Amino acid sequence: MLNRWDDGEAAQWTRLGDLGEITYGSRLVGADPALVLHGGGNTSIKGHSTDPWGEPVPTLWVKGSGWDLATIEPPGFAPLRLEPVRRLAELAELSDTEMVSQLRIHLLDASAPNPSVEAILHALLPHRAVLHSHADAVLALTNTAEGDERVRELWGDRAVVVPYVMPGFDLARRCADEWQAQAHDGTEAMVLLNHGIFTFAETTRQAYDSMIDRISEAEQCLADAGVTSFGEADAGAAEGRSAPSPGSDAVETVAELRAAISAAAGVPMLLRDVHDERADAFCARDDLASVAQRGPATPDHIIRTKQFPMVGRDVAAFVDGYRAYFERNSGRHIDGGSKSGHGSRGGTSQASLTMLDPAPRLVLDRELGLWTAGRRAADCDIVADIYLHTIDVINAAEALGGYVALGEADLFDVEYWELEQAKLARAGAPAVLAGQVALVTGAASGIGRAAAAALASAGAAVVGIDIDPVISVDHDGDSDRPSALHGSAWFGIEGDITDLGALSTAVVAAVNRFGGLDIVVAAAGIFGPSAPLAALAEDHANAPACASSARGRRPDADRSRSGTGDHHHESALGTAWQQTFDINVVGAANTLAAAHRVMRHSPTGGRVVIVGSKNVPAPGKGAAAYSASKAALTQLARVAALEWAADGITVNVVHPDGVFDTGLWSDELIAERAASYELTPEQYRRRNLLGRELTSADVGALIAQMCSPAFAHTTGAQIPQDGGSDRVV
Numbered sequence: 018m019l020n021r022w023d024d025g026e027a028a029q030w031t032r033l034g035d036l037g038e039i040t041y042g043s044r045l046v047g048a049d050p051a052l053v054l055h056g057g058g059n060t061s062i063k064g065h066s067t068d069p070w071g072e073p074v075p076t077l078w079v080k081g082s083g084w085d086l087a088t089i090e091p092p093g094f095a096p097l098r099l100e101p102v103r104r105l106a107e108l109a110e111l112s113d114t115e116m117v118s119q120l121r122i123h124l125l126d127a128s129a130p131n132p133s134v135e136a137i138l139h140a141l142l143p144h145r146a147v148l149h150s151h152a153d154a155v156l157a158l159t160n161t162a163e164g165d166e167r168v169r170e171l172w173g174d175r176a177v178v179v180p181y182v183m184p185g186f187d188l189a190r191r192c193a194d195e196w197q198a199q200a201h202d203g204t205e206a207m208v209l210l211n212h213g214i215f216t217f218a219e220t221t222r223q224a225y226d227s228m229i230d231r232i233s234e235a236e237q238c239l240a241d242a243g244v245t246s247f248g249e250a251d252a253g254a255a256e257g258r259s260a261p262s263p264g265s266d267a268v269e270t271v272a273e274l275r276a277a278i279s280a281a282a283g284v285p286m287l288l289r290d291v292h293d294e295r296a297d298a299f300c301a302r303d304d305l306a307s308v309a310q311r312g313p314a315t316p317d318h319i320i321r322t323k324q325f326p327m328v329g330r331d332v333a334a335f336v337d338g339y340r341a342y343f344e345r346n347s348g349r350h351i352d353g354g355s356k357s358g359h360g361s362r363g364g365t366s367q368a369s370l371t372m373l374d375p376a377p378r379l380v381l382d383r384e385l386g387l388w389t390a391g392r393r394a395a396d397c398d399i400v401a402d403i404y405l406h407t408i409d410v411i412n413a414a415e416a417l418g419g420y421v422a423l424g425e426a427d428l429f430d431v432e433y434w435e436l437e438q439a440k441l442a443r444a445g446a447p448a449v450l451a452g453q454v455a456l457v458t459g460a461a462s463g464i465g466r467a468a469a470a471a472l473a474s475a476g477a478a479v480v481g482i483d484i485d486p487v488i489s490v491d492h493d494g495d496s497d498r499p500s501a502l503h504g505s506a507w508f509g510i511e512g513d514i515t516d517l518g519a520l521s522t523a524v525v526a527a528v529n530r531f532g533g534l535d536i537v538v539a540a541a542g543i544f545g546p547s548a549p550l551a552a553l554a555e556d557h558a559n560a561p562a563c564a565s566s567a568r569g570r571r572p573d574a575d576r577s578r579s580g581t582g583d584h585h586h587e588s589a590l591g592t593a594w595q596q597t598f599d600i601n602v603v604g605a606a607n608t609l610a611a612a613h614r615v616m617r618h619s620p621t622g623g624r625v626v627i628v629g630s631k632n633v634p635a636p637g638k639g640a641a642a643y644s645a646s647k648a649a650l651t652q653l654a655r656v657a658a659l660e661w662a663a664d665g666i667t668v669n670v671v672h673p674d675g676v677f678d679t680g681l682w683s684d685e686l687i688a689e690r691a692a693s694y695e696l697t698p699e700q701y702r703r704r705n706l707l708g709r710e711l712t713s714a715d716v717g718a719l720i721a722q723m724c725s726p727a728f729a730h731t732t733g734a735q736i737p738q739d740g741g742s743d744r745v746v
């Protein structure tokens with residue numbers, strides 16, 4: 018295992034004192050996913066602070082709950098009065114809720130985060146710097162039938178070995194006892210079976226070196242035992258496995274699976290493909306059902322992964338199994354009984370427990386491979402990270418003779434431990450469109466981009482398609498883009514919506530990345546040439562193509578198609594007419610057609626929003642192609658509303674007017690249109706009853722609303738967003 022300590026960087030941190038020193042060491046532990054994942058592990062340092070009366074106070078700075086070691090900052094550590102926290106371990110009993118309360122009482126900073134639930138354990142260890150990880154190599158050694166002996170063989174009496182006890186006060190007490198019985202001057206580590214490892218020293222540097230040395234020894238021990246390919250969990254996504262291709266059954270199979278998982282969860286869930294060769298190899302194991310259903314590698318994974326993955330696609334059977342597991346175990350919490358030695362935990366868990374949603378968070382399927390489920394793409398990614406490491410641990414433990422995880426009673430106690438549930442609750446209420454997947458056309462700019470951003474802000478995962486290559490320049494973030502359109506919940510794909518194949522590709526991307534499709538926003542459009550109708554005939558008579566074709570066309574139009582081609586015998590205006598219909602009408606028809614077979618499996622029923630125009634109820638002179646195309650588009654939407662009502666899909670139209678902050682409009686075009694109404698450009702911008710100028714963000718916000726439950730009972734509707742038009746009202 019790589020030792021990441023850098024003296025130069027360390028010096029920067031240690032100048033900040035004790036807290037800087039432990040912050041740096043913590044970040045190094047957090048930097049290695051083979052040590053800890055996503056909020057796992059904890060660290061501390063002991064020193065002195067000064068109280069308001071100038072008295073020195075022996076202080077324990079311990080990781081605050083909710084902070085991640087990889088990114089922790091000095092304020093992420095909770096400063097505790099060391100002595101009273103140490104003395105808490107002398108109590109015969111302390112409920113976990115009371116422990117949390119006591120720890121807060123002994124904080125030296127009222128605004129500090131809740132101290133780690135392992136704070137008492139950190140206080141008891143005599144060393145100044147303490148690091149705790151859930152290292153894969155230790156989990157591989159200890160999640161075996163002879164885990165205890167393996168640790169003894171490897172480290173002899175250099176390690177204090179502690180049998181599995183659930184984290185919290187009881188674990189601190191048990192560690193105190195084992196420490197007293199086993200520790201001596203040569204003690205280098207404390208191993209918690211089925212859980213992780215502690216290292217400690219006078220300095221963070223020494224404690225970190227010791228952590229890396231111990232894990233390296235454990236890895237060597239695995240290698241000596243013939244375990245190969247250990248430690249490749251982060252080798253990166255493999256290109257090997259082919260994604261479901263358009264037209265294949267897999268696309269609908271995945272969409273149906275997502276619908277079933279969402280139904281089990283009671284809310285829409287994303288389902289995300291984990292492209293990884295090792296995951297595929299794991300899914301191909303003959304003993305998959307056995308090895309994958311023995312439990313997580315370390316107990317705190319359970320709040321992310323459930324007690325085990327679903328093997329295959331039988332969601333109903335998984336749900337039945339989860340209910341049975343809940344019923345078998347929840348009784349202990351209610352009556353405080355002690356079946357299999359597990360009493361109730363925590364002060365408030367005497368009240369009856371409410372079952373968490375029984376939907377799987379992991380799918381292992383021979384054909385589909387590894388998929389993760391969650392409310393947000395980031396949740397899915399966390400589960401994927403955890404499971405790729407779990408596969409490493411399982412493969413290694415199997416090679417040692419057999420992976421043995423904790424029994425379900427221990428797992429249940431952690432899953433339903435109020436302090437673990439509080440971690441999830443801290444994430445806050447999910448956004449209104451959480452778990453939903455949107456496809457937005459024309460998403461690189463204008464209304465399409467604003468709609469994509471509004472949907473993403475409302476919690477949806479968004480696939481954007483656009484002819485403009487900028488859409489796919491940077492999937493992971495771009496400072497020029499709205500903040501919502503980056504990260505794993507966003508995917509931009511370059512494509513021409515007049516090509517049905519490009520839309521099928523976008524739909525497949527939505528399925529592979531997010532499991533299906535719930536929302537479609539047809540926002541791509543062009544204004545086309547601004548010309549009186551009769552000009553079509555004049556143009557045809559005068560010229561067989563060329564110069565005039567650029568007139569009135571916006572940049573997006575130029576990028577949309579190659580222009581003339583087959584239409585060389587037509588007039589330039591005629592070609593532009595055709596193009597306006599191709600993009601505004603045929604493009605939208607393609608979008609709806611490509612989306613339908615997946616969207617009909619949407620757990621929400623499916624929502625389509627078509628961006629029409631005020632020109633439909635109130636057409637404008639000189640905008641024949643645009644007005645006629647938007648009218649045709651509106652009629653298309655009405656037919657879709659009729660045809661798809663039986664699938665539960667709603668189709669509604671928004672008719673914006675005068676959204677001038679989009680690529681559709683140039684100052685030249687505004688002046689031109691203003692003149693056709695005999696208005697100045699300023700008057701034209703605000704020529705509505707309310708006298709307000711509309712922005713694309715306003716339209717995006719309305720579109721997101723139209724995809725929300727507020728519009729669940731509305732279909733075939735046309736909603737004006739034009740500031741009020743005296744020609745329509």
Ligand SMILES: [Zn+2]
Pocket residue numbers: 058059149150151212213
């Ligand atoms: Zn731990």
